[in-house]
Amino acid sequence: MLSRAKLCFTSADYGQEHTAYDCILPLRCLMLKESRPKDYENFRKLETHTNELRGSDLWYQNQRNVVYFLRYSCRMEQRFTEEEIDEACGAVIINAFDCFPFAIPIAGIFPAAASLMAHKCIANVDNRIYNKFWMITRASLPIKQGEIIFVCSTDPNLGTRERQRILRDWKFSGCNCVRCCDPTECQTYRSALKCQKCYEGYVLPMKPLDHYSDWKCNHCSHRLTSVDVDKIIDKLQKEYDAIGDQDVELFERFLKSHTSLLHPNHYFYNNARRSLNKIYCFHPQYQLKKLSPALLERKIDICKKLLSVEDILEPGLTRTRGLTLNELYGPILLLNRYRYFNGDHSLEEAKKWLLQAYNIIKESLSILSLHPADTFEGMMTTILKRTLQDAQEYILD
Numbered sequence: 001m002l003s004r005a006k007l008c009f010t011s012a013d014y015g016q017e018h019t020a021y022d023c024i025l026p027l028r029c030l031m032l033k034e035s036r037p038k039d040y041e042n043f044r045k046l047e048t049h050t051n052e053l054r055g056s057d058l059w060y061q062n063q064r065n066v067v068y069f070l071r072y073s074c075r076m077e078q079r080f081t082e083e084e085i086d087e088a089c090g091a092v093i094i095n096a097f098d099c100f101p102f103a104i105p106i107a108g109i110f111p112a113a114a115s116l117m118a119h120k121c122i123a124n125v126d127n128r129i130y131n132k133f134w135m136i137t138r139a140s141l142p143i144k145q146g147e148i149i150f151v152c153s154t155d156p157n158l159g160t161r162e163r164q165r166i167l168r169d170w171k172f173s174g175c176n177c178v179r180c181c182d183p184t185e186c187q188t189y190r191s192a193l194k195c196q197k198c199y200e201g202y203v204l205p206m207k208p209l210d211h212y213s214d215w216k217c218n219h220c221s222h223r224l225t226s227v228d229v230d231k232i233i234d235k236l237q238k239e240y241d242a243i244g245d246q247d248v249e250l251f252e253r254f255l256k257s258h259t260s261l262l263h264p265n266h267y268f269y270n271n272a273r274r275s276l277n278k279i280y281c282f283h284p285q286y287q288l289k290k291l292s293p294a295l296l297e298r299k300i301d302i303c304k305k306l307l308s309v310e311d312i313l314e315p316g317l318t319r320t321r322g323l324t325l326n327e328l329y330g331p332i333l334l335l336n337r338y339r340y341f342n343g344d345h346s347l348e349e350a351k352k353w354l355l356q357a358y359n360i361i362k363e364s365l366s367i368l369s370l371h372p373a374d375t376f377e378g379m380m381t382t383i384l385k386r387t388l389q390d391a392q393e394y395i396l397d
């Protein structure tokens with residue numbers, strides 16, 4: 001396309017994001033018109049929200065980087081009309097799924113999946129895109145015949161305000177699911193701020209679906225405006241973003257220093273716990289077998305806190321739960337062994353802990369074994385099967 005238009009594209013680093021790449025996915029979709037007309041027909045059935053997009057920053061960006069670039073710089077005005085390109089851009093924005101298994105973020109369009117699944121913040125399916133660009137959608141909760149399949153098309157980890165903002169800015173829709181309508185987010189208090197007046201209650205949005213709504217303490221009725229909340233969150237976000245991926249001390253300090261400001265389940269806390277959970281296993285200095293009993297206890301506590309929220313917000317056979325369970329059994333086994341040989345656990349106590357770990361391995365295995373063998377989850381399955389057998393023999397012994 002570039003050579004035909006006698007254009008030359010150069011970049012100092014072809015792996016970095018570049019505005020010239022903006023046109024590639026819309027162009028691939030548009031070219032189906034000539035190469036696979038039937039697929040193009042299906043693509044054109046996707047929601048585009050072009051009217052809502054018009055006039056937004058994203059729309060101007062696409063006008064410049066896609067519409068103008070393809071039609072005039074690449075001399076394609078005879079092949080694609082402005083409306084067709086506009087629609088393709090809209091369809092990509094609204095329907096693209098992030099494909100995670102790759103080092104560089106890639107967006108994929110899955111017309112069958114996108115048109116079948118509605119959004120809800122607590123989904124009943126677990127969606128995963130694998131190496132060969134396959135999307136596998138699995139029921140994570142029981143779904144009866146005729147019931148709607150819901151996928152969560154935003155980050156379930158975030159609070160309602162942030163999820164609504166993503167849905168509004170990127171999907172031109174909102175959500176009024178049970179989680180979004182409930183100020184406590186199904187009793188998880190995912191966005192709750194500790195009241196700075198009574199220090200007893202939590203400050204929650206009065207109208208969770210309205211970004212500009214006031215927030216009110218559930219104990220003393222102390223109020224905050226949405227601007228006050230923005231200021232608090234922006235400040236915390238900056239502090240959180242400044243923490244390096246592997247910085248144990250800063251993550252631990254972050255968790256300790258905001259207990260008087262955030263609910264223990266706040267999403268900032270949850271994210272910090274997830275990072276720590278990874279570090280306390282994969283970091284060379286904090287490999288599981290090198291962890292002190294105190295750090296093993298810490299990891300168990302982190303996993304249990306994560307699971308208590310995941311059980312509500314990402315329930316059932318979800319990858320997130322499977323992976324957290326996969327992180328939990330190791331420290332339980334190691335701490336149990338340490339305490340037993342140290343005389344801190346009686347034989348009965350040791351058996352109880354072993355059985356607890358055994359059940360966790362079994363549950364994690366039942367979730368992760370649903371994933372293909374050549375994925376990270378699949379590889380974990382092989383380890384889990386072996387550990388389950390060892391644990392079984394050990395219990396019998």
Ligand SMILES: [Zn+2]
Pocket residue numbers: 120121122175176177178179180181
């Ligand atoms: Zn929702």
Ligand SMILES: [Zn+2]
Pocket residue numbers: 195196197198199200201202217218219220221222
């Ligand atoms: Zn209060």
